Amino acid sequence: MKKVFATIITIGDELLIGQVIDTNSAWIAQELNKIGVSVKHRIAVGDVYDDIWNALNEESKQADIILITGGLGPTADDITKPLLCDYFGGKMIMHQPTLDYITDLFEKKFKRPMIDRNRKQAEVPDVCTVLKNERGTAPGMLFEKDEKIFIALPGVPHEMKWIMHNEVLNIISQNFKTGFIEHRTLLTAGIGESYLAEMIKDFEEKIQSNIKLAYLPNDGMIRLRLTGFSNDKNKLVETIDTLFSTLKNLVKEYLVVDEDISLEAVIGKLLKERKQTIATAESCTGGYIAHLLTSIPGSSAYYEGSVVSYSYAVKEEVLNVKNITLNTVGAVSEETVCEMVKNVMQLMKTDYAIAVSGIMGPDGGTHEKPVGTAWVAVASKYKIISKKFHFRFDRTRNIQLTATNALNLMRQLIVDNR
Numbered sequence: 001m002k003k004v005f006a007t008i009i010t011i012g013d014e015l016l017i018g019q020v021i022d023t024n025s026a027w028i029a030q031e032l033n034k035i036g037v038s039v040k041h042r043i044a045v046g047d048v049y050d051d052i053w054n055a056l057n058e059e060s061k062q063a064d065i066i067l068i069t070g071g072l073g074p075t076a077d078d079i080t081k082p083l084l085c086d087y088f089g090g091k092m093i094m095h096q097p098t099l100d101y102i103t104d105l106f107e108k109k110f111k112r113p114m115i116d117r118n119r120k121q122a123e124v125p126d127v128c129t130v131l132k133n134e135r136g137t138a139p140g141m142l143f144e145k146d147e148k149i150f151i152a153l154p155g156v157p158h159e160m161k162w163i164m165h166n167e168v169l170n171i172i173s174q175n176f177k178t179g180f181i182e183h184r185t186l187l188t189a190g191i192g193e194s195y196l197a198e199m200i201k202d203f204e205e206k207i208q209s210n211i212k213l214a215y216l217p218n219d220g221m222i223r224l225r226l227t228g229f230s231n232d233k234n235k236l237v238e239t240i241d242t243l244f245s246t247l248k249n250l251v252k253e254y255l256v257v258d259e260d261i262s263l264e265a266v267i268g269k270l271l272k273e274r275k276q277t278i279a280t281a282e283s284c285t286g287g288y289i290a291h292l293l294t295s296i297p298g299s300s301a302y303y304e305g306s307v308v309s310y311s312y313a314v315k316e317e318v319l320n321v322k323n324i325t326l327n328t329v330g331a332v333s334e335e336t337v338c339e340m341v342k343n344v345m346q347l348m349k350t351d352y353a354i355a356v357s358g359i360m361g362p363d364g365g366t367h368e369k370p371v372g373t374a375w376v377a378v379a380s381k382y383k384i385i386s387k388k389f390h391f392r393f394d395r396t397r398n399i400q401l402t403a404t405n406a407l408n409l410m411r412q413l414i415v416d417n418r
Helices: 026-036 049-060 080-087 096-110 114-120 159-176 191-199 201-205 233-250 263-275 286-292 312-317 325-327 335-349 395-416
Strands: 003-013 037-045 065-069 092-094 124-125 127-129 140-146 148-153 182-187 212-220 222-229 256-259 278-282 303-310 351-360 374-381 384-390
Touching: 003 026, 003 049, 003 263, 026 037, 026 065, 026 159, 026 182, 026 233, 037 049, 049 065, 049 080, 049 127, 049 148, 049 256, 065 159, 065 351, 080 092, 080 124, 080 140, 080 148, 114 124, 124 140, 127 159, 140 159, 148 159, 148 278, 159 222, 159 384, 182 233, 182 263, 191 201, 201 222, 222 233, 256 263, 263 395, 278 286, 278 335, 286 303, 303 335, 312 325, 312 335, 335 351, 335 374, 351 395, 384 395
Parallel strands: 003 037, 003 065, 065 148, 278 303, 278 351
Antiparallel strands: 092 124, 127 140, 140 148, 182 222, 182 256, 212 222, 351 374, 374 384
C-alpha cells in the first residue's frame, strides 16, 4: 500500500500580506494525518487567477488529493469557484438544494431579504459534486480528474471544519486505501538543540526508515517528535512505543512531559491532579503568564488571578513590596521578586505563585542590568526559588522566554513538592 499524499492550497491576498494567519491548513493537516494521509505541501496563493491555476497544475502532479480553502464567497475578489469551473471544463448552474437551504436560512433565521449576491452562492460548476455546508452559505465542491480528487472549501474556519468532518474525511477514506501514521512527542527544557542531538545521535542513527525523528525548538524548549508510517497499525504502534520509551529514558534529565501539550497545560494538569491553586505577579511580562495559564480550558479550577504590577506604586501598595527594597536594589532584583511572589500568594490565598520582573527592551537597560535581564521567583507555602536570566533578543522574544522559564521553574517546584 503506497502513501497517499495531499496538498493544501489556501487562497487569499490577506494571507500573503500577513493580515490573516492561516490556521486552516494546520488544522486540516492534523485531521488528514489521523486518517493516514501525508501532507506533501501547504501553499498560500493570492487572489490571482493564473497563480491559482498554476498551483492546481503543479500540485496535481505530486499529490493524490488537493484541498483548497478560500475564495468561495459572494464578492468580486472571490474567484475560486469560476476558476474551478474553467479548470474542469464545466458551466455554472443553479444548485436547487443549496438555493432552498440559503433561502430558508435568510427567511427563518436571518429574517431579512435575500439579494442576488446571496443567490449566487448556490451557483456551482455542473462538473462538481456539491458538499453541503450547514454552517454557512457557500457549499463545498468535489471534482475528480486523472484519479485525483480536488476539494474546494470555504475559508471561514468553522464552515470548513464542519464540511471536513461531515463530508470530506469520509470521502477520502472511501476513495483511498491509506496506511497508518503515528506520532509520539515529548518536550524537553534546559538543553540546547545541538547538545540534545549529540546526546541521542546513536539512537537516531538506528531508527528504521519508516520512522522519522524531528527536532522542534521554541521558546527555549525543544519538542522531539517520532513519526511513523506503516500498513500494519499494530506493528507500527508497538515499534514506535518501544522507540519512544527508549528516547524518554535517554533525555530523562531534561524531560518536561511525554505528551504533545504546552507547558502551561502541563502545569494545569499537575495542579488539577492535586486540587491546588496558583496566582501570578507580573511586572515585565505585563500579564502574559496569566494569559498563557488561562488559555487552557478549565483553568478556573486552579488559577486564582494576577497582579500586573508595572509601577513601583503598585508593587508597594498592592503587593506590599517594601519601599526600602525598591529604593536600594530596585524592581529588577531577587529581593523584589521574592517579596512579590510571597505576597501575591498570601493575597490570593493560593498554594503556589509566580513572580517576574525584568528589563525587556529595547531600552531601559544599564551596565549592571542590561536589556534582557529577568528575575523569576516561584513559591509554595514552604519554599521560594528564585533565578536570574539573561536574554538577548527583542522585546517580544524576551517576554516569551521569561514566561516560559518562569513556568518551567514552577513546574519543577510542583513536581518536587509531591
